[in-house]
Amino acid sequence: MRIAMAGTGYVGLVTAVCLAHHGHEVTCVDIDENKIQTMRAGISPIYEEGLEELMAESAERLTYTTDYRSAYQNKDVIFIGVGTPEKKDGSANLDFIYAVCKQIAESVNQDTLVVVKSTVPIGTNDDVEKYLQDNVQGDYKISVASNPEFLSQGTAVRDTLHGERIVIGAETEEDKNTMLKVYENFGIPMLTMNRRSAEMVKYASNDFLALKISYINEIANLCESLHANIEDVTRGMGMDSRIGNKFLNAGIGYGGSCFPKDTKALHWLSVINDVELKTVKAAIEVNERQKIRLYEKARKMGFDFKGKKVAVLGLTFKPNTDDLRDAPSLDNIPLFLDNGANIYAYDPVGMKNFQRKYPTEINYCDTPEECLQDADICFIFTEWPQIKALPMEAFQTMKTTLVLDGRNCYCPKKMKDAGILYYSIGR
Numbered sequence: 001m002r003i004a005m006a007g008t009g010y011v012g013l014v015t016a017v018c019l020a021h022h023g024h025e026v027t028c029v030d031i032d033e034n035k036i037q038t039m040r041a042g043i044s045p046i047y048e049e050g051l052e053e054l055m056a057e058s059a060e061r062l063t064y065t066t067d068y069r070s071a072y073q074n075k076d077v078i079f080i081g082v083g084t085p086e087k088k089d090g091s092a093n094l095d096f097i098y099a100v101c102k103q104i105a106e107s108v109n110q111d112t113l114v115v116v117k118s119t120v121p122i123g124t125n126d127d128v129e130k131y132l133q134d135n136v137q138g139d140y141k142i143s144v145a146s147n148p149e150f151l152s153q154g155t156a157v158r159d160t161l162h163g164e165r166i167v168i169g170a171e172t173e174e175d176k177n178t179m180l181k182v183y184e185n186f187g188i189p190m191l192t193m194n195r196r197s198a199e200m201v202k203y204a205s206n207d208f209l210a211l212k213i214s215y216i217n218e219i220a221n222l223c224e225s226l227h228a229n230i231e232d233v234t235r236g237m238g239m240d241s242r243i244g245n246k247f248l249n250a251g252i253g254y255g256g257s258c259f260p261k262d263t264k265a266l267h268w269l270s271v272i273n274d275v276e277l278k279t280v281k282a283a284i285e286v287n288e289r290q291k292i293r294l295y296e297k298a299r300k301m302g303f304d305f306k307g308k309k310v311a312v313l314g315l316t317f318k319p320n321t322d323d324l325r326d327a328p329s330l331d332n333i334p335l336f337l338d339n340g341a342n343i344y345a346y347d348p349v350g351m352k353n354f355q356r357k358y359p360t361e362i363n364y365c366d367t368p369e370e371c372l373q374d375a376d377i378c379f380i381f382t383e384w385p386q387i388k389a390l391p392m393e394a395f396q397t398m399k400t401t402l403v404l405d406g407r408n409c410y411c412p413k414k415m416k417d418a419g420i421l422y423y424s425i426g427r
């Protein structure tokens with residue numbers, strides 16, 4: 001099929017490349033000329049395992065352009081995969097969606113199915129369809145289907161090619177059938193439903209996972225006070241198949257481009273519909289607090305940051321991504337700076353992006369060992385394999401061997417035996 005993809009971020013580019021992998025002709029559209037040039041050169045603008053290889057393998061079926069007019073012409077399906085960032089009040093900002101819709105309405109020259117892949121509030125697909133039908137130039141039939149995205153950053157290609165389900169929200173049999181055809185070669189179970197239900201599946205799934213994390217983080221905090229071990233507790237819980245053992249890792253809270261934004265957006269939607277989701281509200285509040293839990297712990301211990309060398313290991317919101325969005329490091333580092341700390345940070349891939357936000361305030365180190373040498377305190381915010389593999393000796397080079405680990409990277413007993421004062425989450 002001839003497909004266009006509006007937006008080449010994590011969702012748009014990965015989906016486009018996977019569609020091309022399965023034989024579709026895909027035109028990727030973005031407003032960023034630099035990004036387009038990069039992709040034309042076969043380079044992925046995002047760090048995602050396996051993506052460049054797949055771009056190369058499907059190169060003959062992939063085109064990259066900023067010229068939306070020609071891109072949206074002669075297409076069977078146009079996907080929208082642009083961002084829906086958070087507004088100040090927590091609601092989703094749909095400006096990018098409507099900017100693309102305007103271009104689509106101006107450009108199409110045949111009947112076209114527009115597929116919203118971006119995460120959008122329930123009811124948005126209805127509004128988008130009305131907008132497109134009201135504004136299309138010419139006598140063309142435009143309809144809209146919802147096709148939410150469940151990929152995780154770092155495993156985006158695998159999640160797209162081998163996902164557990166494809167959710168399709170469509171209002172007509174014809175649109176459902178078009179979508180079934182788009183994905184027929186993927187070999188993944190497909191679920192069809194109405195558009196509003198599909199939109200809700202996305203929010204309800206993400207918010208459920210966020211809730212699971214906040215719940216386990218609260219249990220972990222209580223474990224600390226009651227001298228129970230969260231890892232044993234989750235092992236015991238996870239073997240109950242009704243609970244499952246995934247997303248039960250306690251830590252310093254969830255970040256990333258989805259959970260923080262989607263919990264706030266659904267909560268906002270629930271409030272304006274007068275059916276407040278109290279569980280989601282609690283998940284948000286717990287997460288905000290959890291992110292600075294280790295900072296608060298250090299303060300309670302009487303640690304004075306002024307003039308001290310603070311080693312920060314891990315900046316990204318999780319390993320295997322260069323994404324910093326809502327990463328706990330971004331909540332903590334300003335607090336350390338405000339308190340007069342000298343920060344030495346290490347992250348295997350996130351430093352370049354961090355440097356854009358903090359070009360001079362932080363000392364960036366090539367190795368974790370360099371950060372730790374003579375440090376007064378160490379905070380761990382991301383469980384990168386390089387950080388998890390550090391030998392005890394690396395911490396023994398600190399001036400004061402005080403380690404606060406937000407990702408439970410090391411065995412507490414081994415750290416204690418090595419003479420390191422070690423605090424983790426729920427153990």
Ligand code: UDX
Nearest residue numbers: 149150151152153247248249251254255256258317318
């Ligand atoms: C998430 C969803 O998993 C994905 O389905 C959706 O499409 C987008 O949002 P992503 O944000 O890439 O994906 O990352 P994910 O692996 O889910 O982790 C999100 C955050 O939760 C990270 O900060 C991670 O550290 C944290 N997390 C995850 C935990 O604290 N504990 C866990 O057990 C799992």
